[in-house]
Amino acid sequence: MRRFGIVAMVLWLSGCHAGETGDTIAQPQDTMAIGEDIYHKFCFSCHAAGVAGAPMVGDKDAWSMRSAKGSDLLLLSTMEGMPPGMPPMGLCMACTEEEIKAAIEYMLAASQ
Numbered sequence: 001m002r003r004f005g006i007v008a009m010v011l012w013l014s015g016c017h018a019g020e021t022g023d024t025i026a027q028p029q030d031t032m033a034i035g036e037d038i039y040h041k042f043c044f045s046c047h048a049a050g051v052a053g054a055p056m057v058g059d060k061d062a063w064s065m066r067s068a069k070g071s072d073l074l075l076l077s078t079m080e081g082m083p084p085g086m087p088p089m090g091l092c093m094a095c096t097e098e099e100i101k102a103a104i105e106y107m108l109a110a111s112q
Contacts, residue, residue, distance in 0.1 A: 035106025038099050042092040047107060052085025055111075063111035075101055 039047070039057070046054040055062035066074055078100055081088035089095060090103070 031102045032106055032109065034099060035102035035104070035109075038092060038095060038103035039106050042090050042095070043103055043107065046085070046090075054085060055107075057107050057110050060111055063108055067108055071101075071104070074104055078104060 046052060047057050050056045050059075055066060057063075075097070077086070079089055079097065089100060092100065092103075095103075
C-alpha cells in the first residue's frame with residue numbers, strides 16, 4: 001500500500017508539468033500580471049524604445065489610435081505580424097492567444 005502511495009505521488013507530480021516545454025510561459029493568475037510578464041519577456045525590446053516604429057508603451061496617442069481599431073483587429077495584427085517591423089506573435093511562438101491578448105491589454109493599460 002505504501003509503495004502505491006509513492007508511485008501515485010510521483011505520477012501526480014509528473015502530471016503537474018505535462019505538456020510544458022522549456023519555452024512555455026509561467027502563468028500567474030492575474031491577466032495583467034500575465035500581460036506584464038509577456039511584455040517584459042518578448043515585447044519590451046521593441047515597445048520600450050520604439051524600434052522599427054513600434055508604439056512605445058506610455059505613448060497615449062500612439063496606443064489610442066490602435067485601441068480605436070478594436071481589440072480583435074489589434075490581436076489579429078499581433079498574431080499575424082505587421083511588416084516591416086512587427087514579427088508574427090511578437091516572436092513569442094510559445095505564447096497562447098490569451099497570453100498575447102494579455103500582453104496587448106497590459107500595454108494599452110500602461111499607455112493610458
